Amino acid sequence: MLRAAIIGTGSAVPEKILTNFDLEKMVDTSDEWIRRRTGIVERRIADENTASSDLGFMAAQRAIEDAGVDPLDLEAVIVSTVTPDHFFPSTACIIQGRLGARNAGAFDLLAGCSGFSYALAIADSFIRTGMMKTLLVIAAETLTKVTDWTDRSTCVLFGDAAGAAVVSATEEDRGILSSFLGAAGEYSDPYLLGVPAGGSRMPATRETVERRLHYLKMRGKEVFKLGVRMMPEAGFKALEMAGLTPQDVDLLIPHQANTRIIDVVGEKLGIPKEKVYVNVDRYGNTSSATVAVALDEVRRNGIVGEGDVILMVTFGSGMTYAGTVIRL
Numbered sequence: 001m002l003r004a005a006i007i008g009t010g011s012a013v014p015e016k017i018l019t020n021f022d023l024e025k026m027v028d029t030s031d032e033w034i035r036r037r038t039g040i041v042e043r044r045i046a047d048e049n050t051a052s053s054d055l056g057f058m059a060a061q062r063a064i065e066d067a068g069v070d071p072l073d074l075e076a077v078i079v080s081t082v083t084p085d086h087f088f089p090s091t092a093c094i095i096q097g098r099l100g101a102r103n104a105g106a107f108d109l110l111a112g113c114s115g116f117s118y119a120l121a122i123a124d125s126f127i128r129t130g131m132m133k134t135l136l137v138i139a140a141e142t143l144t145k146v147t148d149w150t151d152r153s154t155c156v157l158f159g160d161a162a163g164a165a166v167v168s169a170t171e172e173d174r175g176i177l178s179s180f181l182g183a184a185g186e187y188s189d190p191y192l193l194g195v196p197a198g199g200s201r202m203p204a205t206r207e208t209v210e211r212r213l214h215y216l217k218m219r220g221k222e223v224f225k226l227g228v229r230m231m232p233e234a235g236f237k238a239l240e241m242a243g244l245t246p247q248d249v250d251l252l253i254p255h256q257a258n259t260r261i262i263d264v265v266g267e268k269l270g271i272p273k274e275k276v277y278v279n280v281d282r283y284g285n286t287s288s289a290t291v292a293v294a295l296d297e298v299r300r301n302g303i304v305g306e307g308d309v310i311l312m313v314t315f316g317s318g319m320t321y322a323g324t325v326i327r328l
Contacts, residue, residue: 004124005175006326008067008166009296012058013044013159013283020156027152034156039259043159043284046142051085053094055162056140059292060095063136067166071101074166075132078122079108080115080139080288082195082317083146091140104136112193112316113255114181115139115288116163117324121179123167138164139292143285146195148215157258158216159284163292173327174307178241180234180323187226187319191217194317227261230321231313232268238323239311246270250308251298255315256280256290265313277303287316304328 019042020031034040046055056079064071077099079092092106111118116139126132140162149155167176190196197213198204208214231254239245252271254262256279266276277294286293291312298304308328315321 002128002130002169002171003175004127004167005170005172006165007168008063008069009164009299010059010062010066011161011163011293011296012055012062013161014046014050014055016045016047017042018045023156026149027155029152029156037258038157039281040156040284041281044161045144046160050142052081052083052140052142053085053091055142055160056091056138056164057095057098059140059162059164060099060136060138063164063166069134069166071099072103073134074101074104074136076126076135077101077104077106078119078135078137080111080119081108081141082110082112082287083142084108095138111320112318113287113290114314114316114320114322116292117179117312117314117322118181118320120167120176120324121181124176124179127167127169133169135167136164137167138162139288141287141289143216143287146214146216148212153220154216154218157285159286161283161286161289161293163289163296165292165295175327177325177327178238180237180241182230182234182321184319191219193218193223224261226319227257227315228264228268230315230319231255231265234321234323235269235311235313238325242325244309244325248309249275249311251304251310252276253291253294253298253310253312255313256283256294257285
């Protein structure tokens, strides 16, 4: 049986750091309130000249170098993003061109914060069917470009980052063991979690700009309730598909929305805190890039090693949710 092994990872974050103390000078908030409610201490902010493709390109380069592959060997470049450089052309095509991966197909994927999990599932499917052997999966997000810095309830939450993974065919018993993809489209209200204006439903007008509808909107309490229900469900289903239990998990990488959600998800899955990876304190919520960056960090820092089982659980706008089981 062919499996999709993750043979290289990379990540990239902007240099600029925005701390909670910086935010105290911008909106009516405090470091203590932000830490208590979210666990976030600081986040990275892309400058005006840095787009999602720039961070994605840097993460991709590092993943390719880590994997030791030639960009010409890539057969597909899949980019998960809710903040593309443009409506079209795709961010994936931009990165593919900069990498010189001219033999690869390229497309974007929009699944909110679950996007990296969705993209890995697609790459896994291409490999299991024998259609492709080597693919590049990227999650690239610049959420601060659509953050309303006058809205104290949301501006404290988000940051910018990108993560990438090179996925390659193997006959060994490792790689992506299972992927569960879910969605609850009845919660697709853009005011629940999304950007209401700018698409075909509500094209840009003077009114939409004046009403600040091109910025991210979120009803936090409702999103919290959905997240703590959906992520454990995705985790249990992915583990069942892989023939494993929570006791078999060496590390849980949950979507990094905030520490309160992460704590509840870990408890519901029965995975102790010492086996739950958290980096939201350093980066904030970077949408689909959260688990991609975390995957790179745990590999590079030796937190996990060969043979270890990782469970990733995510949820995001739509509402999408997903679980991925990986054996390194």
